[in-house]
Amino acid sequence: MFKKPIQLIKGKYGTIWEKDEQILLFVRRHWFALWPAYLAVFLMVAIIIIFIFLFYFLGFNQFLSSLDLVVSPGRIFWLIVFMLFLSLILFLYLSWMEYYLDITIVTNRRVIDIEQLNLFRRKIVATELISIQDVRSEVRGFFQSTLDFGTVLIQTAGESPNFTLRDLPNPSKVVSRISTAAAEDFNPSQESKQIKHNEEDLKKHENEFVEELAENKNNNPDEKIVPKTNKKNLRQNQDHKKQQQAAKSTNHKHKGEINF
Amino acid sequence: MIYLFSIYFLFLIVWFIISYFVAKQLMMYGFVGDATKTMTKFYFFISGIIIVISLIVLIII
Numbered sequence: 001m002f003k004k005p006i007q008l009i010k011g012k013y014g015t016i017w018e019k020d021e022q023i024l025l026f027v028r029r030h031w032f033a034l035w036p037a038y039l040a041v042f043l044m045v046a047i048i049i050i051f052i053f054l055f056y057f058l059g060f061n062q063f064l065s066s067l068d069l070v071v072s073p074g075r076i077f078w079l080i081v082f083m084l085f086l087s088l089i090l091f092l093y094l095s096w097m098e099y100y101l102d103i104t105i106v107t108n109r110r111v112i113d114i115e116q117l118n119l120f121r122r123k124i125v126a127t128e129l130i131s132i133q134d135v136r137s138e139v140r141g142f143f144q145s146t147l148d149f150g151t152v153l154i155q156t157a158g159e160s161p162n163f164t165l166r167d168l169p170n171p172s173k174v175v176s177r178i179s180t181a182a183a184e185d186f187n188p189s190q191e192s193k194q195i196k197h198n199e200e201d202l203k204k205h206e207n208e209f210v211e212e213l214a215e216n217k218n219n220n221p222d223e224k225i226v227p228k229t230n231k232k233n234l235r236q237n238q239d240h241k242k243q244q245q246a247a248k249s250t251n252h253k254h255k256g257e258i259n260f
Numbered sequence: 261m262i263y264l265f266s267i268y269f270l271f272l273i274v275w276f277i278i279s280y281f282v283a284k285q286l287m288m289y290g291f292v293g294d295a296t297k298t299m300t301k302f303y304f305f306i307s308g309i310i311i312v313i314s315l316i317v318l319i320i321i
Contacts, residue, residue, distance in 0.1 A: 072321060074321045075261075075264060075318055075321050076264070078314070078317050078318060078321060079264060079267075079268055079314075079318060082268075082310065082311075082313075082314035082317075082318075083268070083271055085310055086271075086272075086275055086307065086310060086311070087275070089303065089306060089307055089310070090275055090278060090279060090282075090307075093279065093282055093299075093303045094278075094282055096299065097282050097285055097286050100286070100290075100294075100295075100296065100299075101285065101286070101289050101290070114289075116285070116289070119278075119281055119282060119285065120281075122285075122289070
């Protein structure tokens with residue numbers, strides 16, 4: 001089971017989960033979901049190559065020189081090339097940001113879906129595991145089947161929103177993890193089992209204490225009933241009483257001296 | 261020449277503003293121990309090299 005300490009993935013500007021929540025699954029989209037970025041890189045490189053080809057091999061350079069421009073054509077060419085490069089890098093950075101901040105988290109209480117739709121649009125939806133009614137996955141098409149990624153659909157009860165988690169890797173695994181977590185949340189969890197166990201222990205100790213008391217009473221009917229387990233406490237009490245008596249006697253002495 | 265450089269600087273200003281907002285989003289919503297900081301440093305390092313080279317090339321040619 002995938003467990004990560006909460007402190008490690010705590011957001012810089014506050015957390016979206018509670019303190020005692022435990023993360024069971026932390027998934028980002030499949031790498032293939034970044035295909036627009038790959039396509040953009042391919043297109044940009046193709047455009048730059050075509051541009052160089054046009055400029056140096058098809059005589060576009062000579063044509064621009066014949067126009068008697070104030071600025072040399074070489075400068076214009078390199079300016080456009082550098083602008084294209086910077087735009088390409090910026091686009092890649094933006095795509096990576098959208099990919100990286102798009103996260104699905106399954107905790108032992110909730111399913112949280114964080115979607116970074118664009119630079120200034122972010123959506124966070126969370127639902128309690130207890131309100132989940134149905135979880136299913138859908139793998140469609142050649143790429144999804146071969147690379148094993150797809151959509152996970154979560155149907156919830158009541159007013160809670162339904163979830164559509166797109167491009168998740170290993171969708172069947174994600175479904176099994178969510179359904180297991182939901183089942184654990186619905187059935188008595190380990191925590192409640194632990195509480196029950198502690199209660200049983202307490203009752204057992206109580207019974208032992210009562211039995212001990214009864215035994216002591218039967219063995220020494222004249223003596224004070226002192227359970228074995230409380231002997232230490234009794235000794236401490238006796239010591240305390242002795243100290244109090246000593247203090248009283250000294251007080252009497254002092255009082256006597258004063259009265260005398 | 262001045263027009264060419266002013267166009268380029270205008271482009272650089274717009275480019276820097278967008279980059280700043282992307283970096284800010286990553287720093288704001290990235291998690292502790294994530295690759296967001298490393299990626300941002302790498303991005304600005306590569307971009308800085310490209311900008312310096314572009315300025316040198318544009319001045320020399």
